Amino acid sequence: MPYKLIALDVDGTLLNDDYKLTDATKDAVRAVSEAGALIVLCTGRSPLNTMPIMDQLGLEGVMISHNGGATVNSRDRSIIHEYAFTVRQAEPVISYCRNNNIHFDICPPMDMYVEKLTEETRAMYGKYLMTPKLVSDVMAIDQGIVKMSIFGEREEIDKLEREYPVIGCPLSIIRSGDHFADIMHPESTKGNALRELAGSLRIDREHIMAIGNYFNDVEMIEFAGLGIAMDNSPEAVKSSADAVTASNNKDGVSAALREYCLV
Missing domain, CATH: 3.30.1240.10 (Hypothetical Protein, Haloacid Dehalogenase-like Hydrolase; Chain: A; domain 2)
Known part of the structure; x- marks a missing residue:
């Protein structure tokens, strides 16, 4: 397994346009996890509506939520890291x-x-x-x-x-x-949260793969050793990536995992 940590965006990436996980995507994520990689959902969602997706994939443990704002352990809902601000600042x-x-x-x-x-x-x-x-x-x-x-x-x-x-x-x-x-928060991005998590786990960026589809994914795509954009991404997001996979409606995550991890 060339990658120790794989960061996956959820909406527009893991999920198709019907907000569903396909069997092909579930099977590929489970296969990569069973092969030893740490799968981390890295999403704009809250932990509360990320955990049902993790359950469907057979995952538990760390997630990066709120676009990097809070890194959370799903097992006990503890906050591992956060970029917080006050309501007065907003x-x-x-x-x-x-x-x-x-x-x-x-x-x-x-x-x-x-x-x-x-x-x-x-x-x-x-x-x-x-x-x-x-x-x-x-x-x-x-x-x-x-x-x-x-x-x-x-x-x-x-x-x-x-x-x-x-x-x-x-x-x-x-x-x-x-x-x-x-x-x-000015420092809160998926990329910065992924960097913090990788540092705490002592995983070098060349052993990290990230897949996303939108502007809030660019920092993590650029940070990862292998950054992949979905085909349904805006052109600017594709330009930030090392590779482009199929769209979220054509099992792009499954295709990328099978091409780069399950070889």
């Missing part, structure tokens, strides 16, 4: 979303809070197996925050990205989907 972008009627949620490592829910946002959270907690004012949350997610029309998220530099927020913004942007 206040400028919270105000922007409120003023522009754009939906957002606030995420400590193991929770999710929203100020309102509509039929559309309930359906969106349902697809991702999440049930956020409804609160009257997120500014009252006194827990450490690892991610603020913003959901809207593509044009709204495009506009937010353009205007973000003048909003006055000290946190970073990363596009995590056509309809999503995430507000993060």
Whole structure:
């Protein structure tokens, strides 16, 4: 087995567009795990809706969640590492979303809070197996925050990205989907979280493989000894990778694992 640690994005990578794991993907992930590699799901999701995916794959242990914001052990839900910020630091972008009627949620490592829910946002959270907690004012949350997610029309998220530099927020913004942007601690990326995890396990980057499909995957793709983009990735993401595999609807993860690991 040439790779000791394999980091896999979830949505748009492991899962197809119906948010399903195919049998081919399950079989390939299990085969690589049984061959001795550590499989780490590295996702924008919360631990709470990542663990069901791990269960389907027969995995337990470490995961990188919230786009690198929290590295968590699924066995006891302990936090291994986190990049946390306060809700006060996010206040400028919270105000922007409120003023522009754009939906957002606030995420400590193991929770999710929203100020309102509509039929559309309930359906969106349902697809991702999440049930956020409804609160009257997120500014009252006194827990450490690892991610603020913003959901809207593509044009709204495009506009937010353009205007973000003048909003006055000290946190970073990363596009995590056509309809999503995430507000993060400035050091919080999947790549940095993967680097921290690899260091703690004493695994050199040349023994790491990473597969992803979107802009929030670029840092981990570039950090890994072998970084692979899905065929459904934007061109800029493909350009950051060492190789490109088939799309998430054509078992691209299975194809990559069989080509580079199960040889």
